[in-house]
Amino acid sequence: MTAFLALGLLFQTVSPDAAEHAKAALAAKQRGDIKQAIIEFRKVTELAPDLAAGYINLGAALLEHHQYADAIAPLKKALSLNHSLAAAEQMLGYALLSAGYTNEALPHLEKNGDAGALGIAQVKLGRFPEAIRNLNAALEKHPNDPELLYYLGRASGLLSKQAFDVLESSFPNSAEAHQSLAENYVALRKLPEAEREYQAAVKARPDLPGLHLAMGEMYLEVPDLAKAESEFRAETQLEPGDAESSYRLGDVLLREGKIKEAAAELTRADALRPDMPETLYALAKAQSLTGDAAGAEKNWKRVIELEAHSDLAAQSHFSLAGLYRKQGKQAEAAREMSEYESLKHGPPSVQ
Amino acid sequence: MGGGVAMLDYNNDGLLDLFFVNGGHIGGTKFDSEFDRDDPKYWNRLYRQNRDGSFTDVTAEAGLRHAGNGNYGMGVAVADYDNDGYPDLYVTSFGHNVLYHNNGNGTFTDVTAKAGVEAGGWSASAGFFDFDNDGKLDLFVTRYMQWSLATSKPCARQTYCPPGEFPAVTNILYRNRGDGTFEDVSLKSGIASKKGRSLGVAFSDYDGDGFADIFVANDGMEQFLWHNNGNGTFSERALDAGVALSDDGNPFAGMGVDFRDYDNDGRPDIIVTNLAKQTYALYHNDGNGRFSYRSLESGLGALTAGSSGWGVGLVDFDNDGWKDLFVAQGHVMDNVEQIDASLHYREQPLLALNHGGRFVKADSGESAALAGRGAAFGDLNNNGLMDVVIGVLNDKPVILKNRNANGAHWLGIRLQGVRSNRDGLGSIVIVNGQRQDAQTAGSYQSANDKRIHFGLGDKSSADIEIRWPSGVTQRLKNIAAGQYLDVKEAAQ
Numbered sequence: 026m027t028a029f030l031a032l033g034l035l036f037q038t039v040s041p042d043a044a045e046h047a048k049a050a051l052a053a054k055q056r057g058d059i060k061q062a063i064i065e066f067r068k069v070t071e072l073a074p075d076l077a078a079g080y081i082n083l084g085a086a087l088l089e090h091h092q093y094a095d096a097i098a099p100l101k102k103a104l105s106l107n108h109s110l111a112a113a114e115q116m117l118g119y120a121l122l123s124a125g126y127t128n129e130a131l132p133h134l135e136k137n138g139d140a141g142a143l144g145i146a147q148v149k150l151g152r153f154p155e156a157i158r159n160l161n162a163a164l165e166k167h168p169n170d171p172e173l174l175y176y177l178g179r180a181s182g183l184l185s186k187q188a189f190d191v192l193e194s195s196f197p198n199s200a201e202a203h204q205s206l207a208e209n210y211v212a213l214r215k216l217p218e219a220e221r222e223y224q225a226a227v228k229a230r231p232d233l234p235g236l237h238l239a240m241g242e243m244y245l246e247v248p249d250l251a252k253a254e255s256e257f258r259a260e261t262q263l264e265p266g267d268a269e270s271s272y273r274l275g276d277v278l279l280r281e282g283k284i285k286e287a288a289a290e291l292t293r294a295d296a297l298r299p300d301m302p303e304t305l306y307a308l309a310k311a312q313s314l315t316g317d318a319a320g321a322e323k324n325w326k327r328v329i330e331l332e333a334h335s336d337l338a339a340q341s342h343f344s345l346a347g348l349y350r351k352q353g354k355q356a357e358a359a360r361e362m363s364e365y366e367s368l369k370h371g372p373p374s375v376q
Numbered sequence: 377m378g379g380g381v382a383m384l385d386y387n388n389d390g391l392l393d394l395f396f397v398n399g400g401h402i403g404g405t406k407f408d409s410e411f412d413r414d415d416p417k418y419w420n421r422l423y424r425q426n427r428d429g430s431f432t433d434v435t436a437e438a439g440l441r442h443a444g445n446g447n448y449g450m451g452v453a454v455a456d457y458d459n460d461g462y463p464d465l466y467v468t469s470f471g472h473n474v475l476y477h478n479n480g481n482g483t484f485t486d487v488t489a490k491a492g493v494e495a496g497g498w499s500a501s502a503g504f505f506d507f508d509n510d511g512k513l514d515l516f517v518t519r520y521m522q523w524s525l526a527t528s529k530p531c532a533r534q535t536y537c538p539p540g541e542f543p544a545v546t547n548i549l550y551r552n553r554g555d556g557t558f559e560d561v562s563l564k565s566g567i568a569s570k571k572g573r574s575l576g577v578a579f580s581d582y583d584g585d586g587f588a589d590i591f592v593a594n595d596g597m598e599q600f601l602w603h604n605n606g607n608g609t610f611s612e613r614a615l616d617a618g619v620a621l622s623d624d625g626n627p628f629a630g631m632g633v634d635f636r637d638y639d640n641d642g643r644p645d646i647i648v649t650n651l652a653k654q655t656y657a658l659y660h661n662d663g664n665g666r667f668s669y670r671s672l673e674s675g676l677g678a679l680t681a682g683s684s685g686w687g688v689g690l691v692d693f694d695n696d697g698w699k700d701l702f703v704a705q706g707h708v709m710d711n712v713e714q715i716d717a718s719l720h721y722r723e724q725p726l727l728a729l730n731h732g733g734r735f736v737k738a739d740s741g742e743s744a745a746l747a748g749r750g751a752a753f754g755d756l757n758n759n760g761l762m763d764v765v766i767g768v769l770n771d772k773p774v775i776l777k778n779r780n781a782n783g784a785h786w787l788g789i790r791l792q793g794v795r796s797n798r799d800g801l802g803s804i805v806i807v808n809g810q811r812q813d814a815q816t817a818g819s820y821q822s823a824n825d826k827r828i829h830f831g832l833g834d835k836s837s838a839d840i841e842i843r844w845p846s847g848v849t850q851r852l853k854n855i856a857a858g859q860y861l862d863v864k865e866a867a868q
Contacts, residue, residue, distance in 0.1 A: 214716050247718050248653065250678045280655075280677040282734070310623070314673060343625030347618055350666060362615070365625055 043072035043079075050082065062086045070099065077106035081113050088116055093123035111137060122146050141167070145176050153184035200230035204239065211243050219243055232263055238270045245277065253277045261290075268298030276307045279314075287311045302328045302337050309344065318348060339368035377500070377520070377575075377708075379686070379749025379767035380451030380821035383756070384463045386438070387482055391425040392754050392825055394765055396773060397449040397467055411471065413443040420449055420467060429757055439483045440465075440476065447471035451750065451821025455504030457513045457552060459798040468499035468517060468821065477556075493550050493558050498523055503817025505579040505588045506797050507565075507604055509845045512552035513797045516567075516817075518574035518592055519545045536709060539595045539629075544571035547592060547600075549610075566610045572600055576688075578635035578818035580644035581804065582617075583665050586847065588802045591619070593630030593648050599657075603665075619646055619659045623669035628654040629708075632688040632751075632820035637661075637811040638674075638699050639733040644813055645670075649685025649703055649820070652719050656680040656688075656703070675735045679728055682718065684708060687751025687820040691762045695784035695831030697810060698730035702740070704748030704766045704820070722747050725766060725776075741776050742766075748774075754825025760786035760858060762829055767822070785832035785857035787840075794865040795846035799826055802845040807838045832857050 050065030118133030141163030147156035207222035241256035275291035400411030791800025
């Protein structure tokens with residue numbers, strides 16, 4: 026973020042004293058002694074008060090030393106001496122943002138084109154849609170930057186909250202407002218309150234897509250499998266093409282021990298959205314319980330192909346081991362157990 | 377964690393009596409408590425059943441008032457370990473366990489020191505069985521974890537830390553020498569080769585090789601199935617047998633266990649109770665030493681996914697010839713509702729009737745929610761209907777009298793071993809094709825009526841086959857229903 030401008034050329038234009046301090050400052054910087062660099066750069070600005078580069082370097086050193094508020098004055102001075110210094114503009118934006126002067130930072134950040142810093146400032150100012158756009162752009166260049174990821178998550182969450190707040194205050198009796206409240210209650214583990222809100226939502230709009238799916242998921246938390254089944258069934262009737270609700274219905278049927286029905290529904294879910302690992306795993310379990318060992322083996326193997334290192338893959342290895350044991354295939358069972366153990370507990374120790 | 381209950385006829389008057397294990401005084405600052413047991417409210421309690429079905433507290437006159445300071449009570453095992461015809465008591469504790477010998481005159485004597493079975497640490501369940509078929513009952517003790525007041529620690533937002541926060545420990549196997557003393561054979565039998573966080577225990581010969589095997593319910597880790605090798609040693613085979621984990625390969629909080637044939641195929645199955653959102657694990661014995669996870673097909677997924685279970689029994693409550701399911705329930709944490717409103721510290725017990733291998737919820741008769749722990753099963757009023765007694769934390773116990781009125785026939789059998797142990801524990805009894813294993817252990821920290829009960833449905837008589845641990849097989853034909861039949865082991 027900070028940049029030290031080469032002062033070499035400037036040595037010729039300043040007094041020998043100022044040049045000496047500039048050299049000392051650069052040497053201190055080079056050996057990592059930022060404190061000393063700051064002292065030396067400050068002397069350069071005292072001995073050459075009209076030299077913009079002196080102020081920029083002082084500001085940069087202060088930023089590097091995390092003295093953001095202290096960096097603001099020298100960077101402003103640099104810009105007053107030379108309006109075209111892009112580096113000073115950029116660093117001033119960072120310094121102001123880091124010191125909490127977000128409003129003042131914004132025009133400087135807008136000028137220098139750093140989408141990430143601009144996005145962060147916009148999050149702080151509550152300008153979430155613009156922030157999300159800028160942070161996404163920044164993440165395309167730096168996909169693994171934790172700071173950018175954090176602020177993108179925060180901006181998305183706050184934007185979402187803002188929308189729900191508007192929904193609940195402007196349309197308090199709408200199905201969507203009740204659904205939003207219900208989801209908050211679910212997150213707080215207040216399930217009776219959530220159930221009340223969901224029921225109000227259903228009353229307002231019984232055909233609202235996703236509502237019965239969410240209710241079913243809430244009943245799974247209770248857990249009340251019969252009610253969950255009923256809601257998932259309602260959702261699949263409303264949205265027969267939705268793979269998620271079909272999978273949920275199949276999975277709850279399986280948990281209830283309605284194995285044949287579960288196998289049929291999970292087969293339907295798999296057709297609607299092929300290669301969804303959760304569906305394949307549950308379908309394989311249902312197939313195994315209905316005696317379709319070949320189908321179960323195929324689907325558990327497919328889960329492992331799709332996600333080799335996940336919990337679901339470990340569970341699939343475990344299930345395959347059980348299947349092979351029943352078939353008397355001891356070597357295959359041992360191999361699958363070994364894979365399961367390796368995923369669950371890591372590879373065996375060499376000690 | 378305590379709450380053990382026993383049903384036993386300690387004075388051989390033909391009526392089942394009740395024994396309850398109590399905890400101990402916990403001091404003002406939890407962590408310097410000495411678990412004082414002097415105050416009568418911390419005594420274990422023995423209640424003698426009177427002819428009119430009421431009970432009289434006979435703790436003091438039976439010599440059971442001294443539970444021992446420092447022994448925070450957990451569970452109880454019952455059997456006639458010295459073959460003198462009177463049931464003895466073994467009480468487990470955090471601290472030291474106590475063996476009470478039944479003197480045959482209404483009193484008990486603490487013989488722990490002589491017998492050498494005090495164990496130590498944190499014991500949970502215990503059970504008597506004859507692992508070497510020598511006619512003398514041996515003793516298995518589960519231990520929970522390596523924990524002490526000094527090393528205890530709090531965990532954020534929770535009353536208790538999960539068991540994984542504390543080191544696992546070994547269980548103990550004591551071999552009965554037959555002279556009133558026991559030998560700790562945990563090491564040489566192989567039992568000490570694996571450490572667990574063990575709670576429930578039950579015995580059955582799952583592979584039909586003539587030797588009793590051991591299932592141990594472990595909390596938050598793999599379960600143990602100790603196969604009896606028939607030569608004084610055991611091999612742990614839970615993973616290979618398919619009973620170590622859930623069907624998804626996940627460990628669960630194993631607490632109570634029963635080891636009986638629920639689907640009348642002649643092979644003992646295993647049910648393990650655990651915490652809410654885990655589903656009680658039902659393992660069907662497929663033969664050849666293998667089991668299949670059957671919680672889903674049996675209906676337990678829907679019945680138990682939201683419950684936490686402890687004491688458990690596969691018992692034929694309606695005498696239709698199919699063993700039903702009873703579970704004492706309640707979450708382990710007394711503040712669980714604050715953490716997750718969908719979970720409950722107090723729950724109603726579960727009664728589920730067995731309809732050809734699928735369990736369907738029924739009315740247990742107890743409408744109140746309880747912090748149920750131990751549960752013992754037996755016929756309190758000798759009417760051929762199995763009753764239940766539940767140990768409840770910080771509350772009175774609950775007795776559930778069976779009011780079934782479907783008129784189905786039944787048969788009870790009292791075994792008397794001669795070459796085998798006198799209680800006949802470990803015998804396999806087949807009546808009209810149904811199998812029962814003679815054992816008092818199982819459930820959670822509790823001991824059941826030693827008599828063997830069969831529901832006969834509409835059959836008014838029964839053919840009986842008894843496979844004694846000695847190897848003797850005895851057959852009785854056309855025995856009338858509606859009675860408790862005494863069967864003494866035949867000479868050959």
